[in-house]
Amino acid sequence: MKSIHLFYRVVKKDALLVVCVLFLLAVLALAFVGIHFTGYTYDQISDASLLPPSHAHWFGTDANGHDLLTRILFGAQISLFVAAVGALVSLTVGVTYGMISGYAGGRIDSLMMRLVEIIYSLPTLVLVIVLVTSLDSPVANLLKSAGLTGVNPRLVLIVLFLGLTEWLTMARIIRGQVLVLKQQAFVQASLALGQSHVRILWRHLFPNLFGIIVVYLTLTIPAIMLDESFMSFLHVGLQPPLASWGTLVSDAAFLINPIRLYWWMLIFPGGLMTLTLLALNFLGDGLRDALDPRVRK
């Protein structure tokens, strides 16, 4: 009886959280698995240009006659991939930076945090746009010479630089936590025992940061997804034939006119993107309420 009660209480309190997780899993499943069952490929054109949803095309078609459902799922793959890998880049840099800064303390810490402050005040997305447009060709040549012709240079650049834009919050939070943990008894004891700093960082501090890392990872993913779609919207992001949700919404936005309402071109990709971001944000919020020790219960 008791355990069922407990489970019921958890589910009731966090019912929406469970829904979010299920939703995200569903999107992932559809994007990577379901896409093969739509009956179309993402680059398959047809004469059925700009048609509203129908039995043949559940989400309608775009100007080239692509099936929009397939395009949206393909876009999901790209958007989610960029967001996830970018967030991992962000995580790696942020956590390392934060841990070193917090652990070192003193002048190194204040210097490192000042750098964070400075970067915080820069128009980072603007700089990313410049970086991505300028480095496109050199990176393409680099990849060609390394034999990696299948890899899209834009994709690499976007993932890399967006990741490098969003690590600041993670670094700050981690550093704060490390500062607190540093004072704790078990760390002091390890130091007294003569354990190396790296070992302390890795074996003792890092596991305790796990919860907070998960939280901010969950919150970084939507931030990067938004940044990437922003850039794609302005046509400085991914180039065709790659498509992300940003490019799909961009196509739709520039089709708005008073005669024909191509509503499906905007509502479906835009709606799915919004719901995904909503789910991620909600999940992140919930996790933060549960796991972030700084948040008052």
Next chain:
Amino acid sequence: MAFSGMAKRRSRRILFTIGLITGLLVLFAGFFYFCGGWALSTPADLTICNGDEPQTLDPAIVTGQLEGRLCLALFEGLTTRNAKGDIIPGMAESWTISPDGLTYTFHLRPGTKWSNGDPLNAYDFLNSWERTLNPATASQYSYQLYYLVNGEAYGMGKLTDFSQVGVKTPDDHTLVVTLTHPTAYFLELTSFQTLCPVHLPTVKKYGTDWTKPGKMVSNGPYLLKTWRLNDYILLEANPYYWRPVPLPRIKVLPTSTSTACFNLFYSGKTDLIIDKSSIPPELVPDLKNEPYFHANPFGGTSFIRFNVKRKPFDDVRVRQALALALDKKDIVEKITRAGEPVATTLVPPGNASYTAPQGLGYNPDEARKLLAEAGYPNGRGFPDVNLLYAGRGMGTQMATEIQALWRRELGINSIHLRGQEWKVYLNTQQLIDFDLCVSAWVGDYNDPQTFLDMFVTGGGNNDTNWGNARYDEMLKTSESTPDVAQRMQILHDMEKILVVDEVPIVPIYFYVGMSLYHSDKLGGYEPNFVDDHRWGEFYLPGKKP
């Protein structure tokens, strides 16, 4: 805790704070208004959607069509065009051409003045042309004056004495021009903005700032009243122009997205959409039946370039196969949709004296045969190649379609799309760093030469690595052939080499110009080959002076 009881007082406090902040912001906004941050719209007799913010209004250095339109409203050359597009006298009242076609004597209209009252004379033309040709001006269209004797030498900086160039001013109102070879379309060139005169004292006084409102001095039908970046340009009728200007004020909007342009037209905020790239192609099937939709063919061609130095396009059979297998009807019906005629030749129809040769039509069976002969039966073994295109406008949709069509007919799966931003694309095309390239060309004047002379061996705009000695020879001969019929025959044979025998390019379709306007509200707009509509010809029907 009983919060709700205090709600009224609280909301009043909130309102007060909001009021305070609003007041501050109104002051703030007012400050920016006077800084010019918020100029309220001004009324005009005609509002035109011109396609984008002009890069400059200096006629000597202008390269784009939209800038050209504005320049031709502000300035006028020796000749100009009427609403039908015919060449009529402009600054030159009359002219004579020598029998060998090499010397033109222009007699300027007496009493013409600049917009500041200064008299306009032949020296203005002489000095303006010198300025355009002078390498220091870095005019990208200066080659239009290379038709003049020694024009090219001066333009390249090889000659520094301008008096040796083929333009002389025997007196105030006479201009004598000597050409290197007879040029049938020279009078069209003199109506083009590059050959328009500029008021040199103003240029000297203000430097690059001279094109700004309040400083610019011009001789055309309109004056530049206001120029707000990315916002609007206001033109006012020039009282010094030699004939009356029907519309006192024209407002020009630099809206670049086609749907935005259309929205403005539909809501009545703009009266004329003058550029087909400002009309959303996906709406064209609906708009075609509207009375305000006007379509007319004009001298432009969309085509695909091969890089004939790269495999497999070094084999003419492969090139011919791809040309024969492209279902161009599909492209014009599905993608561009303006009723463009399919093109099997390069030179668009519109010149009465020219007959195009019979080009390569749509023949997929023949194509497959040729491809198999070349060693790629059913597309097997076809190497990986790139199709370069510019990602703007319909570029992506068209490239996607072309790729799919070749896959469908020839079984070629190894053509990859390579989209680039406009400037990068231009660069790549000029470096000939591609296998296939979606290209286009719009004629500067109504003569096949403007299309055919692109493809001379090593020509600056060839960009295919193709060359043919006989082709070059024929072009040279045609230039010194004064007889029209004979010359046209030579050009006809040249084009046959280009689009049937050698096929370094695959023509796709001929441009159809589209414009939106209500004919009961705008007169003086008529279709013509060069898509050149002079704004000085516009009038409101029922009010023609």
Next chain:
Amino acid sequence: MTAIILRRLLQAIPVLFIVVTLTFLLVRSAPGNPFSTEKKIPAEIMEQLEKQYDLHGSLRHQYLQYMGKVLHGDLSISTQYRNRTVNEIIAQTLPVSMVLGSSAYFLALVFGVTFGGWAAIRHNQWGDRSIMLTALLGLSIPSFVLAPMLVMLFALKLNLLPAYGWGSPDQIILPAICLSIPFAATIARLTRGSLLEVLQLDFIRTARAKGLSEDAVLFRHALKVAILPLIGYSGPAAAGILTGSIVIETLFGIPGIGQFFVNSALNFDPFMTSGVVIVFSVFLILFNLFADILYFVVDRRVKLE
């Protein structure tokens, strides 16, 4: 405090220097030529063009020329708009973006504080939950998804507001609203969170115990403390509004600086791109400094009480 301000300003200089250098060098080394047109330009003319713009010679030379000009306050001429100096373009377009940005900021503050405050007062009731969910939605819907939807509804279907353009007051409504929403949402959440925290603090209980009215409690004491995180957020908010305005300006055809930035990056105009980067960076650095000072001042006053 003067020391802090001076230190921050001094720090800003090398940062700006690095950022501008990076931008200029990147844009110049990219393969797109700013002077390319469809009809190829002869090499001699290209050389002349480059000389005119001080873009001739080695990259190092070009860079030094440019930096020299910048230090004199001359941001050089735009390669795309051939007789416009960058200074001129910025002077004309920046005020427009400022009007849009500050309107959005103001709306975000008003809506954010109002709804956040409401939510805090109705803590854990239905009102709180629904406001917070709406705020989360506001954070999650990208502006370029919301804007076309609002345009479709209000401008095209209902014909209430203009869909495009700039120049009359009604043309600012939709863009400002679209731009402000994500920030209003964040501000709402922050306001609610910090108000809730503050309302539980000791000194509030003391004030209530002293018999002060709810109003006084709320406005004189709680709000002052609760405002701190908002001031802290104003820096990132300004940065966000700046970047967000680029998309909004593109969608609504507003002649601000954002559109020029995208265009110049895509056209490899090194001067315009660098110029915009400088302007944005300077603005943000100053704004952040101002916000920090404000935070400091308010924090001091709170601590004094």
